[in-house]
Amino acid sequence: MFGKIKLSADFIVIGSGPGGATVARELSKKGKDVLILERGHDYREKFYYGTYLGAMRYSQHASLLFTEEGLNIIAPLMVGGATSMYTACAAPPPQWLKDTYGVDIETEVAQTIDELEIKPLPLELLGTASTRIAMAGRALGYDWFAQPKFMNPERSRQQAKSFDCRATCMLGCRCGAKWNAAEWVDEARGHGARLITGARVKKILIDGRQATGVQGRIMGRPFHATAPTVILAAGGIGSPRVLQDSGLNEAGVGMTMDITTMVYGLSRKKGTGKEPPMTWSWENQQAGYMLSTLTDPWLLYPLAAVRKGLGPTLRWLRWNKLLGIMIKLKDDISGGIYPDGKIRKPMTAGDDQRLHDAWQVCRQTLVEAGAKKSTIFMRPFIGTHPSGSVRIGDMLNTDLQTRIDGLYVCDASVFPEALDRPTVLTIIGLGKRLAKMLISDS
Numbered sequence: 001m002f003g004k005i006k007l008s009a010d011f012i013v014i015g016s017g018p019g020g021a022t023v024a025r026e027l028s029k030k031g032k033d034v035l036i037l038e039r040g041h042d043y044r045e046k047f048y049y050g051t052y053l054g055a056m057r058y059s060q061h062a063s064l065l066f067t068e069e070g071l072n073i074i075a076p077l078m079v080g081g082a083t084s085m086y087t088a089c090a091a092p093p094p095q096w097l098k099d100t101y102g103v104d105i106e107t108e109v110a111q112t113i114d115e116l117e118i119k120p121l122p123l124e125l126l127g128t129a130s131t132r133i134a135m136a137g138r139a140l141g142y143d144w145f146a147q148p149k150f151m152n153p154e155r156s157r158q159q160a161k162s163f164d165c166r167a168t169c170m171l172g173c174r175c176g177a178k179w180n181a182a183e184w185v186d187e188a189r190g191h192g193a194r195l196i197t198g199a200r201v202k203k204i205l206i207d208g209r210q211a212t213g214v215q216g217r218i219m220g221r222p223f224h225a226t227a228p229t230v231i232l233a234a235g236g237i238g239s240p241r242v243l244q245d246s247g248l249n250e251a252g253v254g255m256t257m258d259i260t261t262m263v264y265g266l267s268r269k270k271g272t273g274k275e276p277p278m279t280w281s282w283e284n285q286q287a288g289y290m291l292s293t294l295t296d297p298w299l300l301y302p303l304a305a306v307r308k309g310l311g312p313t314l315r316w317l318r319w320n321k322l323l324g325i326m327i328k329l330k331d332d333i334s335g336g337i338y339p340d341g342k343i344r345k346p347m348t349a350g351d352d353q354r355l356h357d358a359w360q361v362c363r364q365t366l367v368e369a370g371a372k373k374s375t376i377f378m379r380p381f382i383g384t385h386p387s388g389s390v391r392i393g394d395m396l397n398t399d400l401q402t403r404i405d406g407l408y409v410c411d412a413s414v415f416p417e418a419l420d421r422p423t424v425l426t427i428i429g430l431g432k433r434l435a436k437m438l439i440s441d442s
């Protein structure tokens, strides 16, 4: 009864996370004809946005997506991508991106820091327990620093809401303090870009060596859209899948994840769960890991701890006294996104070594901060940064172009190595740089 939907634009952007949103915003600001195709929907006005129910609704597989090795991946599918569920930490790109790979985004990153007023939360909002952990770390000789944030209490006030950042920030921001890439999608639309939600791109249309458009389904109905330039920004899992379905089978061979876990210990005083997440961090760049203050949201804690046995699970009863330190590892490239739908991410010997080092430092720090040694344990691994699956240097040149003319990739999948730090500022920098280049070419 209904035929195929036909669309066209000068630029098609697939995905609306920080990669897609940035490119779409910058192009549309210059009057370009942009079509954004987003698999998910906009949940910001829904009553369940920022709740446990919401997190299940908008995360792939209701937050129960696992690698073959049992690592739990959180991959939100929605307008704004994973920035709805991120903890809003900001870190500049690693120096090696410029020195080793020739990708210089310093100007774009400096501009973004200014534009979004990225800075640590004011001292009084850094959290008493979080600050206790950071000071314990410093006393042991580790130089913990107040983590810069895409989060500003002033934004809550402007929306007549009160600042209420805590572990539940990872379900979606209800107090308005956190910047979300969906805001740049709104801006792009304000400049004339078209957004279609519920639009899942299946493959890129290619004629010889030139991209000519995309095809897929919009709310289950087949569509095809033509454009001479396609920017794939479907994230570390989505982008390699689309490329594989388009015949670029080298995509998804190997990936990075910044493999993450939390180390918990019980103290007599107030814990970190009700404080803003990740307000303090310490990086050991030489060994390859980063630590930050963080506790799982209350209802998610037992789901993680149950895999560690009765003792850790029962500590749920004293969740508000738990001190938590998150470990993020600079994992080696391994496993990948497989054409059969599976995701593999085995730990290498190097990853095990980094984890061992980080675990020792966390234990020491938690004890120094007042946690009882016998209560300290590490939760199962989690993956919040699926990345490095369409790498610069392997599949992309430094301009983020594939071997197909007119086909670019701009998201976490392009990282040539594990970033081992918050990704979003780097992705925005890459997006701004790509948009500049596309504008000058056109």
Ligand SMILES: Cc1cc2nc3c(=O)[nH]c(=O)nc-3n(C[C@H](O)[C@H](O)[C@H](O)COP(=O)(O)OP(=O)(O)OC[C@H]3O[C@@H](n4cnc5c(N)ncnc54)[C@H](O)[C@@H]3O)c2cc1C
Binding pocket: 014, 015, 016, 017, 018, 019, 020, 037, 038, 039, 040, 074, 075, 076, 077, 078, 079, 080, 081, 082, 083, 085, 086, 087, 088, 089, 090, 091, 170, 199, 200, 201, 202, 233, 234, 235, 236, 238, 239, 242, 384, 385, 386, 410, 411, 412, 413, 421, 422, 423, 424, 425, 427
């Ligand atoms: C719980 C959590 C906490 C985090 N905390 C931080 C933090 O504090 N700081 C930080 O910098 N980073 C953080 N991150 C990581 C960061 O949010 C992601 O790395 C980043 O959002 C990735 O951006 P992206 O553009 O690559 O893709 P995504 O944000 O994943 O966006 C990709 C978009 O593409 C869409 N899509 C996928 N497939 C298709 C398709 N076939 N067709 C159309 N659309 C498609 C998806 O629905 C999605 O909206 C966190 C992530 C999580 C999950």
